Amino acid sequence: YPETDIFMHKNLRIGGSSELYQKYDTRFGDLSAILIDNLPFYAEMKNIPNREISLMSDWNVKMNAIINATKNEDVGSLTGVPSWMLVVLNKLLAETGKNYLDELWPNLEVFFHGGISFKPYAENYNLITQKKLNYFELYNASEGFFGIQDQLHSKDLLLLLDNGIFYEFIPMEEFGSETQRFLTIGEVEVGKNYAMVITTNGGLWRYIIGDTVRFTSTNPHRIVVSGRTKHYINAFGEELMIENAEEALKRACMQTNSIVSEYSAGPIFMQGKEKGAHEWIIEFDKEPENFEQFIDCLDKSLQEVNSDYEAKRYNNMTLNRPIVHKARKKLFIEWMASRGKLGGQNKVPRLANTREFIELLIELNNRS
Secondary structure: OOOHHHHHOEEEEEOOOOOOEEEOOEEEOOHHHHHHHOOOHHHHHHEEOOHHHHOOOOHHHHHHHHHHHHOOOOEEEEEEOHHHHHHHHHHHHHHHOOOOHHHHOOOOOEEEEEOOOOHHHHHHHHHOOOOOOEEEEEEEEOOEEEEEOOOOOOOOEEEOOOOOEEEEEEEOOOOOOOOOOOEOOOOOOEOOEEEEEEEEOOOOOOEEEEEEEEEEEEOOEEEEEEEEOOOEEOOOOOOEEHHHHHHHHHHHHHHHOOEEEEEEEEEEOOOOOOOEEEEEEEEEEEOOOOHHHHHHHHHHHHHHHOHHHHHHHHHHOOEOOOEEEEEOOOHHHHHHHHOOOOOOOOOOOOEOOOOHHHHHHHHHHHOO
16 A cells, blocks of 8 residues: 555454464464464554454454554554444444534544455444545455455456466366356456366465456456356356446446445245345345335346346246345344354355355344
């Protein structure tokens, strides 16, 4: 980040809800715990909360400890997963009686984020800051460090080609087939979706990490993360990717003056002469005044960004209008907690090609 004065201030780091374990002479745990435990002393001096708090395993206890440790500090930067960082920041504002982070941390300048797409959370962060924050994405995972946003005014990520990783790419239209090809970095094309495959000096061999990427440039190689190989809906040939879903939600929110905090969706399979559909459950930070209008906007936007979805929706030929449920507040946090999945290392499943997640969420939502 070019504005060097952020290093005069502390960095608030929100990692996974994890701890380190030991068996014989080997220590193991989530990646965030291993990284925190191996930070050099000079990095630890600039990061808050301290190592002891960061390695707490109980997310609720940990969140209160983070708030107590940071509310009186001079924070200049944030690092973490957008969803869990937002949970902590909202609780921090509530605990301190502040409306904006600027009131608490006047020197806050930048948020380095990764793990999940920032797009669904952008408006939520705008609501808790008066001055414009800079946002930089990091593309890292337990398996390796793949890319960085190296330009302030472009969200493309520079693919790191000299970081101990050999990349291969499977065209998504071939993914999972007997004839799928593994393309090298010199064979990829701009604008196409690929499943990313890595071989690393850490011991992974042709490992499919689960992300899909799309190249925006091949000189240099720049990408956007377009979705997940498992998190998509293609029950009817509509090939709905997370990228499509989040762009459509963004447009629907703009048109209905609403803000989405969390969501998940899955298919409604055809039964007899009944057409199929998509079923969504959405938690709002700001609900639309007209919920039916929101559903129409979402449906229309999905058709605009995905021609395959549009073809299946034409005259309700294959797909009916989506069914959308309003989730009660903190439903997704409660659901993730019930699965033992609280913390920055865990991601809400956005799209699924089965009804595994959507049915559990609807059932939990109906208990209130």
